[in-house]
Amino acid sequence: MRRAILTTASTADTSRTVAPGARGLSPRALAWILGGAGMLGTIVLWSLLSHALAGGGGVISRLPGPLLVARNLAKYVTHDFARDLASSLEVFAAGWLGGVVFATFIGLLLGRVQWLGNIFLPVVEAIRPVSSIAWVPLSIVWFGFGFTSKAFLVGLAVFLVVIVYAIDGCSRIPADLARTATMLGMNGWQRFRSLVLPGTLVEVLTGARVSLMSGWGTVIVAELIAANSGLGAHLIAVQQSYDVAAVVATMICFGLSGFAMNAIFTRVENRLLPWRQVERSVISDE
Amino acid sequence: MLRNRVLLPLVGVLVVAAIWQVTLVAYRLPVIVLPPPLAVVETLGELLVTASFWRDVGVSLYEFTAGYLLGGLSGIVVGMLIGESRNFRLTAAPVIESFRFVVPFAWIPLTILWFGTSYTGKILLVAYAVFFVMVVSTARSIVQVEPTLSRVGTMLGMGRLALALNVHLHAAAPAIASAARAAAAIGWIAVVAAEYIGASAGLGVMITNAASSLATATVIAGMVVIGIVGALVSVSIKWLSRAYFDYR
Numbered sequence: 001m002r003r004a005i006l007t008t009a010s011t012a013d014t015s016r017t018v019a020p021g022a023r024g025l026s027p028r029a030l031a032w033i034l035g036g037a038g039m040l041g042t043i044v045l046w047s048l049l050s051h052a053l054a055g056g057g058g059v060i061s062r063l064p065g066p067l068l069v070a071r072n073l074a075k076y077v078t079h080d081f082a083r084d085l086a087s088s089l090e091v092f093a094a095g096w097l098g099g100v101v102f103a104t105f106i107g108l109l110l111g112r113v114q115w116l117g118n119i120f121l122p123v124v125e126a127i128r129p130v131s132s133i134a135w136v137p138l139s140i141v142w143f144g145f146g147f148t149s150k151a152f153l154v155g156l157a158v159f160l161v162v163i164v165y166a167i168d169g170c171s172r173i174p175a176d177l178a179r180t181a182t183m184l185g186m187n188g189w190q191r192f193r194s195l196v197l198p199g200t201l202v203e204v205l206t207g208a209r210v211s212l213m214s215g216w217g218t219v220i221v222a223e224l225i226a227a228n229s230g231l232g233a234h235l236i237a238v239q240q241s242y243d244v245a246a247v248v249a250t251m252i253c254f255g256l257s258g259f260a261m262n263a264i265f266t267r268v269e270n271r272l273l274p275w276r277q278v279e280r281s282v283i284s285d286e
Numbered sequence: 287m288l289r290n291r292v293l294l295p296l297v298g299v300l301v302v303a304a305i306w307q308v309t310l311v312a313y314r315l316p317v318i319v320l321p322p323p324l325a326v327v328e329t330l331g332e333l334l335v336t337a338s339f340w341r342d343v344g345v346s347l348y349e350f351t352a353g354y355l356l357g358g359l360s361g362i363v364v365g366m367l368i369g370e371s372r373n374f375r376l377t378a379a380p381v382i383e384s385f386r387f388v389v390p391f392a393w394i395p396l397t398i399l400w401f402g403t404s405y406t407g408k409i410l411l412v413a414y415a416v417f418f419v420m421v422v423s424t425a426r427s428i429v430q431v432e433p434t435l436s437r438v439g440t441m442l443g444m445g446r447l448a449l450a451l452n453v454h455l456h457a458a459a460p461a462i463a464s465a466a467r468a469a470a471a472i473g474w475i476a477v478v479a480a481e482y483i484g485a486s487a488g489l490g491v492m493i494t495n496a497a498s499s500l501a502t503a504t505v506i507a508g509m510v511v512i513g514i515v516g517a518l519v520s521v522s523i524k525w526l527s528r529a530y531f532d533y534r
Contacts, residue, residue, distance in 0.1 A: 034376035042381050062399075115294075122295030123302055129520070130513035131475040136482060137497030137505050142319065217389040221479050224394060225494075239395035247396050255388035262387070 064245035072249035080234065081253060088230040088257075091147060092219050095154025099215070100208050103159045107166020108200060117167075124163060132157035132218050140226055150222040150230075157218040161211035162204060169203025170196055202273060209265045216258050231257075321503040329503040330510060339492070343515065346488040349405055350477045350519075353412025357473070358466060361417040365424025369458075370450050375425070382421060390415035390476045398484040408480045408488075415476040416469045423465030427458035463527030467520050474516045489515075 025033075043066050050065040064072075110117045110124070132153050143149035173196055181191045223232020231254060238246035303323045309315065310322055317325070333339045364382075368375045390411055401407030431454050439453040481490025493508035 031376045031379075034373060035380040038377035038379070038381050039384075041377075118294040119298040119301065121298075123298040126299075126513075129471070129517045130509050131471070131478075131516070133475045133479045134493075134509045134512045136479075137493045138502070138509065141497055141500065141502055141505065213389065217391050220389060220391045221394075221482070224391070225482055235392070235395050239399060242399065244396070244399055247399065251388050251392045251396065254392040255384065258389065259384075259387040 062244045064248060068245045069248045069252070072243075072245045073252055076234075076246065076249050076253065084229070084231045084234050085253075085257060088219055088223065088232065091150045091222075091230065092154055092215060094147075095151040095156075095219075096158050096208075096211070096215050098151065099155035099158025099211070100162050100204065102155070103162035103207070104166050104200065104204050106159075107163050107204070108170050108196070111167040111170035111200075112196065117171075121167070128160055128164075132160060132214070133221055136222060136225055139222075145226040145228055149226055150219065153222045154215045154218050158208075158211040158215045161214055162207035165203040165207030165210070166200055169200040173199045205269055205272065209262070209269055212261050212265055213258060216254075216261065220254060318500045318502055321506070325503045326506045326510070330507040333504070333507055333511075342487055342489050342492045343511070345405075346477050346481065346490070347515070349408040349480075349488065350412055350474055352405075353409040353477070354416055354470060354473050356409065357413030357416030358420050358469060360413070361420025361469075362424050362462060364417075365421040365462075366428055366450060366455065368421065368425040369428025370446070370454070382418070386418045386422070390472075391479055394480050394483050397480065403484045403486050408477055408485065411480050412473040412476050416473045419465060419469040419472060420462075423468075424458070424462050427461035427465070428454050430461075431457040459531045460527065463523070463531050466527070467523045470519050470523055471516060474512075474519060478512055 046063075047065050050063040053063045106124075110120055135153060135156055139149045139153050143152060177195060178191070181195050186194070219230070220232045220235075223230045224236050231250065235247065235250045235254075238250060306320070306323050310320055321329075364378070368378060368382075393411055393414060397407035397411050401410070435453050435457055436449060439449045444452065477488070478490040481488040482494050485491050489508060489512055493505050493512075496502075496504035496508060
């Protein structure tokens, strides 16, 4: 798992500073101790802040303490969380799958057919800076409040990310592989099936992981605005009853589900493409 | 060259506009659902001469710029600390990793509870969105600096601080600048999203108001403006980074 960047990281580190913390502790133990201290410090700071701000006044009127949030979190998780999460995930899955499939198809078309690419790639480039978030009001006008509208927005968000990877993947098939395929007597379809398609799908898979977070973010915004069910609708509901502790608890639920999705997909990707492991973030190696 | 760079994209735009127009006529869509392309262009032209439009653009840009500078600079500082000190990295990693997964949009309701519809909430939201992008990519680029450079610096008698500021930051600057462009796109969208939900002025407010009065041409014109401003911000950051960090 620890590869590429992490190895450069450790060599650079040791050359730079003789790690002062390594007093016979294993790196793993040190990571746990320091990381735990960091988390603990944050929670202590949070509690102190919530005490200081409890009296109200100032700009930040109410900050619930960690215990209150934890209690709210437990209450939400044991009650409505499963239903809301299922509803959000349904929207997300429909939009995400649709976006990935559509982007792969369009990407192959624009990337492999030269004249189509010349004509329509600039159009795609022009649409890309208009993030899916900017489409929210239009999508509500078109599809109303509900499943279609939200799935459309997620699909769009995912499409805008994956299309870049798809076009990249299918237009960067190594020329010598293409020549080898021709030399081996493959016809157009065989070449497409065994060379272009796999090459594109590898990139699409990476794009699909990158788009997880932007798709999930779009679900949140869509549900905050066009809310009738899902985690975002719950978030807006508790916000409107000024229940800050429940708001923070719901935000934690959002974070946990995003984290879980990313972790699962990274594992799947590493399993499917064992020759290129996903780099883990530098800040949480070891 | 001219043919490929100018003429063919123009054909693409015309084809899309034609499909748009034909769909309108073929399905007899009302203007509320989809206004004709020319109507959007016309609306955009009308918007450009109104004062309230420029006020909305100004408000959104102000919120974005303030938040971007705040989040970007503090992100670079924290990212450098993480890249330079292993102990700091190990301490901060779990905290930063857990915040990173709470996407900025999830903070919108809370910022409204705390700061109402004022600018402060939006500025902090943009800062939050930009901060994490900058922390992660700054730390990564600092760590990836050529180790030889560090050794040369040490040999020249540089201390840890001088090494960090004069060698590592310099070497990592181009990579940090390109991360700053990605962060700008995220921050700009965070402003628009925050304005949808609770604000009194700004581009997000403009298009949600237009949508609820079913002025679809204005909605689409607003989307075009959001896209153009986002692209301009990105281009100007690219231009700045070319001007200052083009030594790689």
